[in-house]
Amino acid sequence: MTVTLSLRAQLLAARAAARALPAADRDAGLRAIAAGLRRDAQAVLRANAEDVRAARAAGTPEPQVDRLSLSEARVEAMAAACEQIADLPDPLDRALGGWRLAAGPRVTKVTVPFGVIAMIYESRPNVTVDAASLALKAGSAAVLRGSSTAMRSNMALAESMRRSLAGAALPEDAVQLVDSADRSLVTELLRANGLVDLVIPRGGAGLIRHVVENATVPVIETGVGNCHVYVDEGADLEMARRIVVNAKTQRPGVCNAAETLLVHEAAAAALLPGLGAELAAMGVEIRGCARTLELVPSAVPATEADWETEFLDLVLAVRVVPSLDAALEHIDAYGTKHSEAIVTRSLERAERFKRQVEAAAVFVNASTRFNDGFEFGFGAEIGISTQKLHARGPMGLAELVTYKYVVDGSGEVRG
């Protein structure tokens, strides 16, 4: 697979720009981007209106149109996010450790940029600005490939950012937008070893699978969250109710929302009738196992597919299980290693759950919704990693840099 001349030219320009970033005043660049977005808001909104019109004309469902749509408030939120990122501490040039080798030289492990970070993402145009500003803060150039439905919006945003960088004496080529009309460029981007240091997909399960299966450049897999709450025998049922309602309904369309509730059989009769009614009143459709159907009149039967599905909607699968082990087996079979919660009063079972569940974040008596870069105090988030290499869970600036070893000697050689 060769990289087409124009994509290759973009990537080379991005690499060259990336070299100048670590020493540049990147925070000034981010503030210039914020000011530029405010200045260019009307042009961005006009471009976005065309994208929205085209999406509606193509029969796009309204929730997707909403995700695509920008408003003055959403542009202002993007600008404000850039300023917040500018205010965060610089993630570069941090000594992660240092020691003296037995032979004499001093070694320092120091954070350095990746170089070129590519993002492949779906409809929300705000990712264009978020990803670019996080990459810039981390000293890397951003190569952005958004969805074709948002192409006009993304072009307007990328042009505004590039102009602002140039105005702040930073290399505009540090922000590159890949033509989303040509789908073959995605494949080429994913195989541009030596030119792309890291690719992060952000979007639905299909997009992420495509990236993982086709990339030869390093990938961080993000985001698919088929998350569970397990309510243990003897749990505080009022606490369980509060956590399940929050994990399911506080923001159902995001990856750390709960999709399946597992209830120990000893807790089911006391928990499910009331909780089922409360969720139903909030508009949640319950898809239950046979025992759940007995306890929750509004529930419909769950199918095998329901255990596997990240609904991202007001739908909750509910299964009554005979034991913690059965809950662990269910999570192992259907979970996506994202966020898993137990509600329990048992120290022993809390410890087992924490140890045995394979997930980026494991919660005891707390909502899965806390698996988030802002809640974790990172000040920013580019996604939530569900892989084990490099970063797991929320990825902030610390996860968007790499390190090198610097060895200072005075002529030492190896014996």
Add this chain to the structure above:
Amino acid sequence: MTVTLSLRAQLLAARAAARALPAADRDAGLRAIAAGLRRDAQAVLRANAEDVRAARAAGTPEPQVDRLSLSEARVEAMAAACEQIADLPDPLDRALGGWRLAAGPRVTKVTVPFGVIAMIYESRPNVTVDAASLALKAGSAAVLRGSSTAMRSNMALAESMRRSLAGAALPEDAVQLVDSADRSLVTELLRANGLVDLVIPRGGAGLIRHVVENATVPVIETGVGNCHVYVDEGADLEMARRIVVNAKTQRPGVCNAAETLLVHEAAAAALLPGLGAELAAMGVEIRGCARTLELVPSAVPATEADWETEFLDLVLAVRVVPSLDAALEHIDAYGTKHSEAIVTRSLERAERFKRQVEAAAVFVNASTRFNDGFEFGFGAEIGISTQKLHARGPMGLAELVTYKYVVDGSGEVRG
């Protein structure tokens, strides 16, 4: 791509075994493996003798036959290495950080195993034991795919290790040897997402490229080292001589040996005649640029391919450059981001070199040969990463684990 039943069965067995490892006495398992290797030494040597006979019959070059060959001393060294690994601190259950979320819950970032670590490697059978023992110490199962030339040796070693694990009440399935006669199994291993958590290739450039280009499971790229020593204008020439001789000749067949010497033109006339004669006397063939040929009578002309080649032999490419910038450009064009050294007295140029050279380890006035897990004090090494994701430079036990976030609450939900 589907995983064949038998490989799939091996991987599932490895996963199941991996679950039992974190809580097991892995150090006792490693000591049992060491004792078992000593006990089984004659069986291992007989199997190895057959591999060696077959390799010689196939006309394998003698240096490769030597890499394949085991002796009582080499088996003892493998056993001793297992014991050394057993003596290292446990890399699991280490808190990498912890804090309280604003909403109340306490979060702890704690090291956990990858699960299943696959190694794909070339002829040296000692990698079979090294990789398995490091993976076990890190709480992961090891899936080993060595070269077909070492199959009998690897089988004898794996069988010995599995028997020892079982004898120490550890799951023998934590060590799996993949049939190297069936090359399609490599491809299947590389695409066994969900069953293999990490694959580490160890071997020549061709093997590593094959793995990087075909893997959909997470990869850590290791080892190819086209390393440079740059001797700056005004450098201490005696120090330069010592470092170049060490970096080239102390162990020429390894990845952190120097392959190209870059010399500032102001230092060339004083350095190269003497150094060239000294290297030639040590059996080093010098392939030089035009200016080098004037200064080193024994040198032969370098071709473009020589700048790109990891010789792994007593061959040194030598180029006289007009400036630090020219040296940086040469390294950027031909380097493999492994180990790069400058010999200089200039603080400013040392800082520029450290900052601008993209490599896992950058050396000022020290030999590239120090880029090594043992020299760095890691107590063990599975390879030297040349990628930027997860691990860079020497990989010891700390790089063979991942982490999870554990969040302990008391009923908190997200507002």
